[in-house]
Amino acid sequence: MSDFIRQTICDGVAFSSIRDDRFKVGRLSATLLVPLKPKSAAANALLSCVLTRSCKRYPDFTALGQKLDSLYGASLYPSVRQLGDYQAITIAAAGINDAYAYDGMSVSSEIADLLCSILFEPNVQGGLFSSEDMEQERRQLLESIDAEYNDKRLYAIKQCVETMCQGEAYAIGRCGSREDVQALKNEDIYAAWKALLDQAQVELTMIGQSDPEKAFRGFEKYFGGAPRKNVLASPVPHTPGEIRRAGKTEELSQSKLVMGFRSACFQNDEDCLANSLMSAVLGGTPTSKLFLNVREKESLCYYCVSRVDNNKGIMLIDSGVETENIEKTEESIFRQLHLLQQGEVTDAELEEARLAIKNSLLSALDSPAAMQGYYIGGLLKTHQLSPSEAAQTVDRISKERVIELANCVQPDTIFALRGEK
Amino acid sequence: MDYQKIENQRIGEHYFRMEHPSGLTILVYPKKGFQSVYANMGTKFGSIYSEFLFDGKKVKVPDGTAHYLEHKLFESEDGDAFSKYAKTGASANAFTSFDMTGYLFSCTDKFRESLEILLDLIQTPYFTKETVAKEQGIIGQEIKMYDDNPDWRVMMNLFGGLYQNHPIRLDIAGSVETIAEITPEILYECYNSYYNLHNMVLTVVGGVDPAEVLSIVDANIKPSKAVETSLLLPEEPYQVGKHYVEQIMPIAMPQFELGFKEHCGDQYATDRELACSSVLMQAFVGESSQLYRRLLDEKLINSSFGYEYLEGLGYRSMLFSGESADPQAAAEMIHDAIRQLHKNGLSEESFENARKVVFGKKIAGLDSKQAIAMELINGEFTGREIYASLDALAELTLQDVNERLESQLDADNSCLSVVKGEEG
Numbered sequence A: 001m002s003d004f005i006r007q008t009i010c011d012g013v014a015f016s017s018i019r020d021d022r023f024k025v026g027r028l029s030a031t032l033l034v035p036l037k038p039k040s041a042a043a044n045a046l047l048s049c050v051l052t053r054s055c056k057r058y059p060d061f062t063a064l065g066q067k068l069d070s071l072y073g074a075s076l077y078p079s080v081r082q083l084g085d086y087q088a089i090t091i092a093a094a095g096i097n098d099a100y101a102y103d104g105m106s107v108s109s110e111i112a113d114l115l116c117s118i119l120f121e122p123n124v125q126g127g128l129f130s131s132e133d134m135e136q137e138r139r140q141l142l143e144s145i146d147a148e149y150n151d152k153r154l155y156a157i158k159q160c161v162e163t164m165c166q167g168e169a170y171a172i173g174r175c176g177s178r179e180d181v182q183a184l185k186n187e188d189i190y191a192a193w194k195a196l197l198d199q200a201q202v203e204l205t206m207i208g209q210s211d212p213e214k215a216f217r218g219f220e221k222y223f224g225g226a227p228r229k230n231v232l233a234s235p236v237p238h239t240p241g242e243i244r245r246a247g248k249t250e251e252l253s254q255s256k257l258v259m260g261f262r263s264a265c266f267q268n269d270e271d272c273l274a275n276s277l278m279s280a281v282l283g284g285t286p287t288s289k290l291f292l293n294v295r296e297k298e299s300l301c302y303y304c305v306s307r308v309d310n311n312k313g314i315m316l317i318d319s320g321v322e323t324e325n326i327e328k329t330e331e332s333i334f335r336q337l338h339l340l341q342q343g344e345v346t347d348a349e350l351e352e353a354r355l356a357i358k359n360s361l362l363s364a365l366d367s368p369a370a371m372q373g374y375y376i377g378g379l380l381k382t383h384q385l386s387p388s389e390a391a392q393t394v395d396r397i398s399k400e401r402v403i404e405l406a407n408c409v410q411p412d413t414i415f416a417l418r419g420e421k
Numbered sequence B: 001m002d003y004q005k006i007e008n009q010r011i012g013e014h015y016f017r018m019e020h021p022s023g024l025t026i027l028v029y030p031k032k033g034f035q036s037v038y039a040n041m042g043t044k045f046g047s048i049y050s051e052f053l054f055d056g057k058k059v060k061v062p063d064g065t066a067h068y069l070e071h072k073l074f075e076s077e078d079g080d081a082f083s084k085y086a087k088t089g090a091s092a093n094a095f096t097s098f099d100m101t102g103y104l105f106s107c108t109d110k111f112r113e114s115l116e117i118l119l120d121l122i123q124t125p126y127f128t129k130e131t132v133a134k135e136q137g138i139i140g141q142e143i144k145m146y147d148d149n150p151d152w153r154v155m156m157n158l159f160g161g162l163y164q165n166h167p168i169r170l171d172i173a174g175s176v177e178t179i180a181e182i183t184p185e186i187l188y189e190c191y192n193s194y195y196n197l198h199n200m201v202l203t204v205v206g207g208v209d210p211a212e213v214l215s216i217v218d219a220n221i222k223p224s225k226a227v228e229t230s231l232l233l234p235e236e237p238y239q240v241g242k243h244y245v246e247q248i249m250p251i252a253m254p255q256f257e258l259g260f261k262e263h264c265g266d267q268y269a270t271d272r273e274l275a276c277s278s279v280l281m282q283a284f285v286g287e288s289s290q291l292y293r294r295l296l297d298e299k300l301i302n303s304s305f306g307y308e309y310l311e312g313l314g315y316r317s318m319l320f321s322g323e324s325a326d327p328q329a330a331a332e333m334i335h336d337a338i339r340q341l342h343k344n345g346l347s348e349e350s351f352e353n354a355r356k357v358v359f360g361k362k363i364a365g366l367d368s369k370q371a372i373a374m375e376l377i378n379g380e381f382t383g384r385e386i387y388a389s390l391d392a393l394a395e396l397t398l399q400d401v402n403e404r405l406e407s408q409l410d411a412d413n414s415c416l417s418v419v420k421g422e423e424g
Helices: A038-051 A061-070 A107-120 A131-150 A152-164 A178-183 A186-199 A213-223 A269-283 A289-297 A323-341 A347-366 A368-377 A387-395 A399-406 B065-073 B081-086 B111-123 B129-147 B150-162 B184-194 B210-220 B271-285 B290-297 B327-344 B348-365 B369-382 B386-395 B398-405
Strands: A005-010 A013-019 A025-035 A075-083 A086-096 A201-208 A244-250 A255-262 A304-309 A314-321 A410-419 B002-008 B013-019 B025-030 B037-043 B051-054 B057-060 B091-096 B101-107 B200-206 B229-231 B244-248 B255-261 B306-312 B315-323 B414-420
Touching: A005 A213, A013 A213, A025 A038, A025 A107, A025 A186, A025 A368, A038 A075, A038 A086, A038 A131, A038 A178, A038 A186, A061 A075, A061 B290, A061 B348, A075 A107, A075 A368, A086 A107, A086 A368, A086 B348, A107 A213, A131 A152, A131 A178, A131 A186, A131 B315, A152 A244, A152 A255, A152 A314, A152 A410, A201 A213, A201 A368, A255 A323, A269 A289, A269 A304, A269 A314, A269 A323, A269 A347, A269 A387, A269 A399, A289 A304, A289 A323, A314 A323, A314 B129, A323 A399, A323 A410, A347 A368, A347 A387, A347 A399, A347 B081, A347 B091, A347 B101, B002 B386, B013 B210, B025 B210, B025 B369, B037 B111, B037 B369, B051 B184, B057 B184, B065 B091, B065 B101, B065 B129, B065 B184, B081 B091, B081 B111, B091 B111, B101 B111, B101 B369, B111 B210, B129 B150, B129 B184, B150 B244, B150 B255, B150 B315, B150 B414, B200 B210, B200 B369, B255 B327, B271 B290, B271 B306, B271 B315, B271 B327, B271 B348, B271 B386, B271 B398, B290 B327, B327 B414, B348 B369, B348 B386, B348 B398, B369 B386
Parallel strands: A013 A201, A244 A410, B025 B200, B244 B414
Antiparallel strands: A005 A013, A025 A086, A025 A201, A075 A086, A255 A314, A255 A410, A304 A314, B002 B013, B013 B025, B037 B101, B037 B200, B051 B057, B051 B229, B091 B101, B255 B315, B255 B414, B306 B315
């Protein structure tokens, strides 16, 4: 495996590559990072689906699909991710190495071409995307927003976050609201495409066996020209007041409890890792305080998990419980958090959480998809460590630092989805 | 000891298969340059093993027993396995499916210690009245979580409609009522039957060499005497039990799963049969197919749409699933396309394209340690083999697929399962 090589194409556009001959599939991705705003969030989300549906060269969904089939089932897919108050739109392409193609086709060079076509030469006529493509993708995006309600765990988490961050960009969500998607016009999508290419921070990645040169040249040709004006602001820390409570009752077998906290917020890797370690000690592993007490000792639940979003300074704890146990579970969770804040953490607890985080960081090195996700997830950081460097950093975090960060955790909003049968 | 090296020229990889004197089958698949190691130890005992013969004696267990046993095996007299793994940093888990139970870990350091923990947890059952009772609350919540999960409900309701007697109808975790019947004695009986090393396979994939695995197994395993076990399955007619099943849940987008039940004898499907089915489904309803396009154009499916070939002892079905504003119309369109397909067969072009896609996905799967480990274990339990499945694809002809199609996708032998909201 080669080192992680990061080259700048121009201000705000970087190309990172890892040459690695261990993998059978090569992955290429383009991520466009912009601040979350209600209307543009919806437009960007819809745009990412429209872009991967067709392009000038393959101006039809089925034609593009057949092209991908002929490349041994190469994939081309959009994803939209929320990073704090930012939206990251990624278009990724993946395909098997040329050596495995039984008809001698150069899959790697074809997918690099295809990704550039998708991004830079979309199926646009007279300044508009095809209405048919847009309506098809709008319907599907609306259905996927509706379907969020089908998964009660995610739904409850989303409700908690929306209540907690009302008025903050964070509450917009990664795809904007149903109403914003509904209201989009064809010109909005075209404007979103222009704005993304001109103003977003662009991060291009390539991981795999092939020479990254060709993909690099393709992107350079487009981005190398005009000066760009992208700016990313730092996150603003938020201090909660009284605990807010929200809830809903549904015909469900199990109730969902989601507790939203404000936590410290950082842009450097070392502090972010310390915050993650704090959360792992509390509820991130099968030997964490929440797992051992709320689940194992009190048999209240099957899962009770905490996680921090370092890009925003938010910690969420969620669990699925009997309706009559909601209050008891909440008390039990608070008790474990208070113990941690008071410094009740053993060396063994800390070491175990440390090992778990290191294991997950180093495991990413064996999966191109995980590595890609790791680097995209860290885009807001001022300087990003490699997974191996991050693992070494985790070793240096002190118990005092973990306790200090636990004391930055303040309850903000508690949401309960009450089941009734 | 029987020690084989199995190689594949096409992809330039190999793995080792060993029959350990203890009775355990060991498969080691080295991945050069990998930081991590993934291990999965499995037994051929899942939720469909609700009735079996153990040394000539008939045993019937409450629904959810295999899954309960999986939870409880994590606990020994000297503490639970999670806390032991926590000392090595390995990420550990276990799962119960219809036809197997697997115990796994993934680590980037202290492989020896982690494998010792795995071997120890498998060999030291510790079930008491108290420890068994303690799990009722936890598994009860796991069951309720699945009760509210429309993906799970739509699938289990479908199996209940497709199959009249086969235990694939049973929920893997059982119900709050059935798990209340589980006792330490029942768990020991299942353990003694199916956790015998002769019924188990250890698979290790990643940055590891077979000699190291072997030395750890040698030092940590107690040989076991082979026992006779066999799964008892009820007679299952060819016909589906129901053509339509529906459940109302508080959800916004209706979900459907449409299944076509097939003939199956008492054997697992072969590599070649599976290759035929995969290529057929990809050609029939993959993203570039005419049917997929029509379903999209008519607004009957979205990107959640997927398909799967369900297969095991006594059950084989093709499944199509997804969210749909109008599940009945989606099912009808699939039915119409099936009638056309039986009339015309697959075309050479769609066959070739589909074969390439399935082949490419198989190659891509070899980047995943988990996928390799699952395929190796499954292969061992079903008489299939990971490289043979690649060769079967490479050698497949259009005629093979069209011939097999004659006994597949019987439009008169299907069931549609729908889960929708009150007003949907």
